[in-house]
Amino acid sequence: MAKISAKHEFIARRRVARKLSLMAAYQWQLNGDDFYDIYTYYQQDDAMAADLRKADVSYFKALVDYVVEYEDELLEVFNGYLDLALTQIGPIERCVLLLGTTELKNHPEVDYKTSVNEWVNLAKKFGPEQSFRFINGVLDKVAHQLRADEIDKK
Structure with a gap:
């Protein structure tokens, strides 16, 4: 079996943390x-505990804690980019947007393209069909707002 590099392990742990944060935010x-x-x-749940062991737990907690604490502030960030009323967005899409906005806002160490891509992939996996397109469009606009300096450098 090939040894996984530290960088790939870090990326994998963050990916699992994002997935778990989406599940937790949805439940919340x-x-x-x-x-x-x-x-x-x-x-305590065997399957969830197995996933938790594979996750960057501090990252998972940071994402969900911020969403719970600052939901209204996060909604204000992306609400202007929605082409429908906030009440018409499904719970998965809402959670993906909250978490994606949190990552873009609070984790500049994550490249904005990587962040948007990770949340789009989770929308593909857990959201309604084609919701990933909506998520991609909104998070791209949020990235341009929150990460303008980073985007301008590219």
Whole structure:
């Protein structure tokens, strides 16, 4: 078996953290569960605990904690880029936009193209058919707002 480089392992752990953060945010949005309770469940459930061991847990917590704490502020960032009312967006798309906006806002160490791509891929996997196009368009506009300096340099 080939040895995975530290960089590839880091990327893989972040990818799992994003997936788990989407699942946790979705659970929080639908059920109103406390993030601490969701995290405790993830630790106790065998399948979730296995995923948690593969994740960058601090990154996972940082993403979800920020969404829970600053949901209204995040909604304001991307609401102007929506071509429909916020109430018409499904819960998966809403969570992807909240988390993607959080990553673009708070994690400049992640290239904006990488960030948008990761969240688009999660929308493809978990969202309704074709929702990834909507996610891509909105997060690209958010990236241009939040990462203008980075984009201008390219």
